[in-house]
Amino acid sequence: MNLDFTLTKYKELCETILDSGYSIYSLKAYFSLQNETEKFVIIRHDIDDEIDLINSLKIAEIESDLGIKATYYFRTTNRVFKKDVIKKIAEMGHEIGYHYETLGKTDGDIDLAFKLFIDELENFRTLCPIKTIAQHGGPLKGDQSAASFSGLFNIIINLMFKTKNLDSWLSKDIWKQYNFADLGILGEAYLSIDYNKIAYFTDTNRIWNDPKYRMKDFAEGKSNINIVINCTDDLIKIIKNKSVNKIVITTHPSNWKSNLAQWVSWLVLQKIRNYGKKILIMSNKSKSVKGS
Ligand SMILES: [Zn+2]
Structure with missing residues (x-):
């Protein structure tokens, strides 16, 4: 059975990248x-x-066995x-990065968000x-x-009474006012890569390259505007044919399963989540800080 979004399929994707003569870099590299x-x-x-967390070790091991260092x-x-978990993944040679959301945590207060960013960064370090x-x-x-499913149910109940549980801010807007280089940061995954030259593929919402359900995971650029990917095999084909030379792949490890029961229940859950996200997108466009 050729199922998509399995750990076996992820390994096949990695092997294809290596066999096709592409270099593989972490963001830091x-x-x-x-x-x-x-x-x-x-x-x-x-x-x-937490599901990403559990699966992250499995993905990190697959990559490590193939000699790949990712972020x-x-x-x-x-x-x-x-x-x-963070230490184990770092020990395998992978890069650990900070996935920040401090502008959401401070409800759009950019100065507070920057201070919180520094605190959290220090904790990471x-x-x-x-x-x-x-x-x-x-x-x-x-x-x-x-x-x-129980978490999803709680969220629906919460949202019916408290929309404060939503983060509609773009935390990367902090860098309109502050400079991450001052904190010894080499780059930001959305801001420091030229997506006019490098194609961006993400498995956000368990769907490759379909932005319909995405809220903030957008790489601004036009390098893959005409590339349609419906499944991981399409991405594997692009790499085998070497039809795109420069690529960023983002995954969420939770999307990649190793047994059928988990695979089916995740598929059902994602469909419900995507339906909910569509409603959120229609009712609540992302906010941006003043002047942007
Ligand atoms: Zn995220």
Whole structure:
């Protein structure tokens, strides 16, 4: 059976990238390059909730066995900021990055958001070096989790009474006023890559390249505007044919399953989540700080 979004399929994607002669970079490696190779893939994983966290170790092992070093962006929420997992992934040679959302946490107060960013960054740096960052794009504040049916039910109940649980801010707007380089950060995954030259593919919402359900996970650029990807096999084909030379791939490890029961229940959950996101997108466009 050729199922999509399995760990086996993810491994096949990695092997295809390697066999097709592409270099693979973490974000830190990419930002540190003097000269980039002609063909490369930058691999990034966003650890948004506890299911991502559990699967992150499996994905990190697959990559490590293949000699790949990728970037893992961790949020600082209680469900995700687990020192033992972060350390294990770092020990495998992967880069750990900071998946920040401080403008949402401070309800759009940019000065407070910057201060909070510094505090959280310092906390991260007690574990390992942090050289790159990526804005978190999920619509929910803090430790709310839509990674299970019961979590989803709680969120629906909460939203009926308190819209304050939503984060509609673009945290990368902090950098309109402040400079992350002053904090020893080499780059931001959305802001420091030229997506006019490098194609961006993300599995956000368990759908490749369909922005209909995405709230903030957009790379501004036109390099993959005409590329249609319906499944991981389409991405594998693009890489095998070498039809795109420069690529960023973002995954959420929770999307990649190793058994059929989990695979089916995740598919159903994602469909419900996507329906909810569509309603949120219609009712609540992302906010931006003044002057933007
Ligand atoms: Zn995220």
